[in-house]
Amino acid sequence: MAVEVRIPTILRTHTDGEKAVEGSGTTISEVIDDLETRHSGLKERLVESGDLRRFVNVYVNDEDVRFLAGVQTPVKDGDTIVVLPAVAGG
Amino acid sequence: MRYESLLDSVGETPLVGLPRLSPSADVRLWAKLEDRNPTGSVKDRAVLWMLIDAEKVGRLRPGCTILEPTSGNTGISLAMVAKLRGYRLVCVMPENTSSERRQLLQMWGAEIVDSPAAGGSNEAVRVAKGIAAEHSDWVMLYQYGNPANAAAHYEGTGPELLADLPSITHFVAGLGTTGTLMGVGRFFREHKPDVRIVAAEPRYGELVYGLRNLEEGFVPELYDETLIDSRFSVGPRDAVRRTRELLEEEGIFAGISTGAILHAALAQAAKSVEAGESADIALVVCDGGWKYLSTGAYEGTIDEAEDRLEGQLWA
Numbered sequence: 001m002a003v004e005v006r007i008p009t010i011l012r013t014h015t016d017g018e019k020a021v022e023g024s025g026t027t028i029s030e031v032i033d034d035l036e037t038r039h040s041g042l043k044e045r046l047v048e049s050g051d052l053r054r055f056v057n058v059y060v061n062d063e064d065v066r067f068l069a070g071v072q073t074p075v076k077d078g079d080t081i082v083v084l085p086a087v088a089g090g
Numbered sequence: 091m092r093y094e095s096l097l098d099s100v101g102e103t104p105l106v107g108l109p110r111l112s113p114s115a116d117v118r119l120w121a122k123l124e125d126r127n128p129t130g131s132v133k134d135r136a137v138l139w140m141l142i143d144a145e146k147v148g149r150l151r152p153g154c155t156i157l158e159p160t161s162g163n164t165g166i167s168l169a170m171v172a173k174l175r176g177y178r179l180v181c182v183m184p185e186n187t188s189s190e191r192r193q194l195l196q197m198w199g200a201e202i203v204d205s206p207a208a209g210g211s212n213e214a215v216r217v218a219k220g221i222a223a224e225h226s227d228w229v230m231l232y233q234y235g236n237p238a239n240a241a242a243h244y245e246g247t248g249p250e251l252l253a254d255l256p257s258i259t260h261f262v263a264g265l266g267t268t269g270t271l272m273g274v275g276r277f278f279r280e281h282k283p284d285v286r287i288v289a290a291e292p293r294y295g296e297l298v299y300g301l302r303n304l305e306e307g308f309v310p311e312l313y314d315e316t317l318i319d320s321r322f323s324v325g326p327r328d329a330v331r332r333t334r335e336l337l338e339e340e341g342i343f344a345g346i347s348t349g350a351i352l353h354a355a356l357a358q359a360a361k362s363v364e365a366g367e368s369a370d371i372a373l374v375v376c377d378g379g380w381k382y383l384s385t386g387a388y389e390g391t392i393d394e395a396e397d398r399l400e401g402q403l404w405a
Binding site: 009054056059062063067082087 | 305310322
């Protein structure tokens with residue numbers, strides 16, 4: 001299962017400056033594990049004791065995974081995953 | 091309708107159907123026209139509640155200086171109320187906000203302190219907190235953490251929606267301070283718990299996410315994720331496209347954040363159609379398009395508009 005994962009500026013030190021990388025897996029968690037094999041250190045920046053870190057938001061096809069199944073949210077071929085830091089609006 | 095003064099006319103906004111954008115007779119969209127408030131945005135509700143609350147508990151006294159981090163509408167609303175009540179207002183505002191917003195603030199007599207474009211509202215909050223620490227006598231109403239912000243919607247927007255649309259199944263609003271969603275969300279959790287609460291969060295260009303480290307991220311103190319059922323991230327392209335559709339199809343000239351909200355509402359409507367469910371989906375029109383004309387969102391192709399919004403705080 002190939003999915004595109006968009007990486008925010010602040011985490012591109014782990015992807016050699018790449019804005020988007022390809023990952024594979026059937027859930028967010030599996031995709032993150034797969035990315036970690038090529039982009040060392042990324043997982044620790046995203047996940048803490050099995051959950052997304054407080055200031056990290058992850059979206060599958062624009063939907064926030066916290067309101068789906070969190071890191072267990074299923075992904076399928078062709079999905080787009082976006083990672084963004086939480087910032088203020090208003 | 092008659093009111094004693096402008097401030098008494100906040101709220102009780104019209105709810106209008108969107109017959110051409112609604113996908114079917116069973117799945118209908120309804121727009122709550124918050125641009126009909128005195129300074130033209132939904133923020134008049136929160137500002138009036140926060141101000142009255144601060145006066146009641148004695149935090150605000152005549153001659154006080156009010157300080158607030160704001161990307162626009164809250165500041166504009168505060169500026170109008172502050173002028174009427176005799177307060178001085180200092181707004182901390184990211185420099186990448188539209189010129190109309192700055193002109194309106196100055197017109198009502200507010201002073202503007204710029205915060206860096208990189209980092210967006212995060213930086214405005216940080217700068218404002220720094221200024222507040224230096225001026226202990228200034229009053230920061232602090233829309234991101236002030237319960238009166240959400241209370242305005244718990245007491246006003248929520249009950250108005252239920253009265254006008256008893257069959258409501260979904261409520262869709264923008265996620266900024268989270269005040270609208272928290273207040274309306276809590277109201278429906280208590281009064282009609284099957285109503286689903288949907289958040290539309292603007293996704294800006296990379297400049298706005300220019301943090302030095304992830305620990306500088308920001309989640310408003312008001313935010314309680316148990317009051318929300320789904321949350322969509324909407325980029326400028328979809329926001330502009332929907333803003334234009336709203337004008338083309340229904341004649342409503344709204345700001346760009348409303349386009350983002352409409353995008354999430356239409357996504358929800360499509361899900362309801364697919365599931366074979368009937369739905370009455372209410373969404374918020376936060377403000378009119380006037381303040382965003384200079385951003386170029388309303389002219390040329392969608393591609394051009396998207397390019398022009400890059401790096402701007404468009405919601």
